[in-house]
Amino acid sequence: MGTSSIRVLVVDDVEAFRRFICSTLHEKLELRTILEASDGAEAIALAQALQPDLIVLDIGLPKLSGIEAARRIRDLAPHSKILFVSQESSVEIVQAAFSVGASGYVVKTDAGRELPTAVKAVLRGEKFVGIRFVGHAFTGPSDARTRGSVPGDKVVAPLQLPNIGTAHHHEVGFFSDDASFLEGFTQFIGAALRAGNAVIVLATESHRDSLLWRLQAHGLDVGAAVEQGRYIALDAADTLSTFMVKDLLDPVRFFKVVGDLVMNAAKAAKGEHPRVAACGECAPLLLAQGKGEAAIRLEQLWNEIVVKYDMDTLCGYPLGGFHGDRDSYTFRQICAEHSAVHSR
Secondary structure: OOHHHOEEEEEOOOHHHHHHHHHHHHHHHOOOEEEEEOOHHHHHHHHHHHOOOEEEEOOOOOOOOHHHHHHHHHHHOOOOEEEEEEOOOOHHHHHHHHHOOOOEEEEHHHHHHHHHHHHHHHHOOOEEEOHHHOOOOOOOOOOOOOOOOOOOOOEEOOOOOOOHHHOOEEEEEEEOOHHHHHHHHHHHHHHHHHOOOEEEEEEOHHHHHHHHHHHHHOOOOHHHHHHHOOEEEEEHHHHHHOOEEOOEEOHHHHHHHHHHHHHHHHHHOOOOOOOEEEEEOHHHHHHHOOOHHHHHHHHHHHHHHHHHHOOEEEEEEEHHHOOHHHHHHHHHHHHHOOOEEEEO
16 A cells, blocks of 8 residues: 555644644655644544544543544554554553554554654554553454454564663653743752752743742752752853854854853762763753744754763753744654654
């Protein structure tokens, strides 16, 4: 079956994540007939009416859960293959997905690297589980198998990455409001500090103040971390000004400023495997100023920093910052520069 004739239905209630999935399917797999739904009831109706070849389905959907939607779709569109892409990562939930007829399962935080492989495998009639589930034997529905599968279905997983336990990460979070932004950053920073790592925070003054209060409310001694040099909080706009020249990024200044910052933080990191983590909103500030290309370029330069210093990074963008075709292009490019995409 040629890619141009494959019909795909993407179901997720977060528009930004639907965009990410659709752009990945279109650009990396050249799938062109892509439909969208935002809740379980709509997914069932479209599946019955259009009989898509593949349904990419979230679990936490309004009106009807993805698990229940898949159960009904299996009867109404028996030839449609279902690939779950969900934030749920428990083995019990994954088993429930396969029990209602799923052909594959990918956790959203792994979608950036696993989605293309998963789609190819499922369309070939194979089963797919993400790398984190390797070793688990998930069973399908007890009744007759759906058409297109064969006895002894092969379970496909992505190739094991070298040194995956210490691999660097450059992740992006798209947040619906300030509360979700602060919660996401608090979790990221808290985990790093508890592990003895050093953290660099590049944020607005109001966000830095709110993060400090939240971290302390979670029982973290931020004052001690500051004294130890393990918590470095800087203003995002001021930091940008150190390597922006006439609204253009200066790579030489960027690598000098950020490199020195990371090296100083690394000296303070503790623990068995000391690392540096960074989170911030420098590129989002550029985007808010209408400098989409500069935001993309900054993410590209930050990728080089992440690789060079083997560190972890979380970039936080407001979901409401993307509008129209031009911003849709910027959104896809920003997603492409990150190892994982989150939304909340």
